[in-house]
Amino acid sequence: MNTIGQNMEQKKTQGRLVCVGLGMTLGAHITPASLKQIESADVVFIGASTGIVEEWVKSINPNTISLQPFYQGRNSRKETYAQMIEAILEQVRLGKNVCGAFYGHPGVFALAPRKAIKQAREEGYDAYMEPGISAEACLYADLGLDPGATGCQQFETNQFMFYNRQVDIASLLILWQVGLAGDKESSNFSTTRESLQQLVDKLVEYYPPTHRAIVYEAKLLAIDTIRQEEIELRNLPKAELNMNSTLVIPAYKRLIDLKL
Numbered sequence: 001m002n003t004i005g006q007n008m009e010q011k012k013t014q015g016r017l018v019c020v021g022l023g024m025t026l027g028a029h030i031t032p033a034s035l036k037q038i039e040s041a042d043v044v045f046i047g048a049s050t051g052i053v054e055e056w057v058k059s060i061n062p063n064t065i066s067l068q069p070f071y072q073g074r075n076s077r078k079e080t081y082a083q084m085i086e087a088i089l090e091q092v093r094l095g096k097n098v099c100g101a102f103y104g105h106p107g108v109f110a111l112a113p114r115k116a117i118k119q120a121r122e123e124g125y126d127a128y129m130e131p132g133i134s135a136e137a138c139l140y141a142d143l144g145l146d147p148g149a150t151g152c153q154q155f156e157t158n159q160f161m162f163y164n165r166q167v168d169i170a171s172l173l174i175l176w177q178v179g180l181a182g183d184k185e186s187s188n189f190s191t192t193r194e195s196l197q198q199l200v201d202k203l204v205e206y207y208p209p210t211h212r213a214i215v216y217e218a219k220l221l222a223i224d225t226i227r228q229e230e231i232e233l234r235n236l237p238k239a240e241l242n243m244n245s246t247l248v249i250p251a252y253k254r255l256i257d258l259k260l
Contacts, residue, residue, distance in 0.1 A: 014095040014096075014097075015092040015093060015094065015095045015096060015097075015098075015120075015125045015126075016092065016097055016098065016120075016125055016126040016127065017088065017089075017092050017098045017099075017100065017116060017117060017120045017125060017126070017127040017128075018037045018041075018098070018099050018100070018127070018128060018129070018130060019099075019100040019101075019102060019106040019107075019113035019114075019116065019117055019127075019128075019129045019130070020033075020034035020037050020038065020099060020100070020101050020102070020106060020129070020130040020132065021034060021102060021103075021104060021105045021106045021107075021130060021131055021132015021133065021134070022034070022048065022053065022057075022101055022102065022103055022104070022132055023104065023132045023133040024103070024104050024133055024134070024135055024138045024218040024219070024220070025133075025138075025218070025219055025220065025221065025222055025224075026052065026053055026056055026220060026221055026222070027056060027222075028222055029132060029133035030132065031130065031131070031132065033130050034101075034130045034132060035060070037099045037130060038057060038060050038061050038099055038101055039060055039061060040097065041061060041063070041097050041098060041099035042063065042091075042096040042097045042098065043063045043064075043065060043091050043096055043097075043098055043099070044057060044061045044063060044064040044065070044098075044099045044100075044101055045064075045065050045067055045084075045087070045088050045091075045098070045099070045100045045101070046058075046064050046065070046066055046067060046101050047067045047084070047100065047101065047102040047103065047110070047112065047113070048068075048101075048102070048103045050220065052220075052221070053103070053220070054066050054068075057101055061099075065087075067084050067087075067112075070083050070084050070087070078111075081111045081112045081115070084112045084116075085112055085115050085116045085119060088100055088112075088116045089116060089119060089120060089123070092120055092123075092125050092127075093123070093125075100112070100113050100116060102132075104132055104133070104134045104135055105131055105132045105133070105134035106129055106130070106131070106132060107129055107131070108134045108135070108136070109156070109176060109177065113129065114129075117129060135176075135218050135244070135246060136154075136174075138218040138219075138226075139174070139216055139218070139246065139248065142216070142218065142226045142228065143214065143216060143228060143248065145172060145248070147172060149172075150170060150171045150172055150251045151168065151170070151171035151172070152171055152172040152173075152174065153167065153168060153171050153172070153173050153174070154173075154174040154175075154176065155173075155174075155175055155176070156175075156176050156177055157175045157176060157177050157178045157180065157181045157199065157247070158177075158180065158181065158182070158183055158184065160175055160199075160202070161181065161182070161198060161199055161202055162184065167206045169206050169207065169251065169252040169253050170251050170252070170253040170254065171251055172248070172249070172250060172251060173248075173249040174246060174247070174248055174249075175199075175246065175247040175248075175249070176246055177243065177245075177246075178191075178196075178199070178215075178241055178245050178246060178247040179191055179241035179242050179243045179244070179245040180243060181195045181196055181198070181199050181241075182194070182195025182196075182198060182199075183195075190241075190243070191241060193237040193238070194237075196236050196237040196239075196241075197237045199236065200233055200234060200236050200237065203233050203249070204233065204234075206252070207233060207249065207252050208233075208252075209232065209233055209234035210232050210233070210234065211232065211233050211249070211252055212230050212231065212232055212233075212250070213230070213231055213232075213233055213236070213247055213248060213249045213250070214228060214229065214230055214231070214247070214248040214249075214250075215227060215228075215229040215231055215239055215241065215245055215246070215247060215248075216228060216229075216245070216246045216247075216248050217242065217244050217245055217246070218244070227245075233249075
């Protein structure tokens with residue numbers, strides 16, 4: 001093997017990528033394994049929506065790069081994620097030990113870490129994921145819900161709206177990213193009353209308009225409080241929703257009513 005080939009092989013052996021989950025509540029939900037990866041990395045890419053989370057990660061590893069600037073001036077979240085992935089892989093190709101630290105669980109509603117790991121592996125680098133506590137895990141704890149009690153269906157809100165997804169009204173229904181309802185092109189960071197009304201129109205095919213649901217948001221800081229706002233489905237277009245809002249719809253029928 002010539003010198004160039006040896007150098008390329010050595011780089012692939014050295015370069016690695018680990019994407020870790022920070023959990024939902026800052027500092028409280030991160031696992032020892034994820035913390036170790038952040039501490040030992042040559043460079044850390046932080047994918048979090050608030051400066052306080054970024055500063056906390058930087059206090060663990062000063063060689064931390066924020067991914068937030070990639071959101072500025074982009075027309076599409078897909079374009080944004082592609083640029084993030086390339087920035088991460090660029091450091092891996094340089095033979096560095098790279099850590100991607102992401103809010104919640106890095107494999108749940110997080111396109112960049114999953115695609116970065118896939119691409120790194122295809123290029124011959126060691127790449128894997130460390131899990132984190134997700135919004136789903138927090139939801140069950142905060143709202144006192146057990147998905148095993150009635151069963152549970154979960155959909156990304158736009159997939160539910162624009163595809164023929166069937167609902168079991170005797171199970172719990174969770175609609176993720178309801179604050180982005182109506183965004184077909186992955187280009188927006190909010191929703192509109194019109195889009196939310198379209199969602200309600202779909203939901204009332206299964207539930208009465210007065211059926212009560214919960215708008216849920218996990219807490220970011222230990223001193224925060226969770227959002228657990230009960231709302232009738234018909235009033236959803238009037239609700240104030242954020243990108244991290246989740247709509248939780250309890251069962252409308254009892255399992256015993258469906259007994260064979």
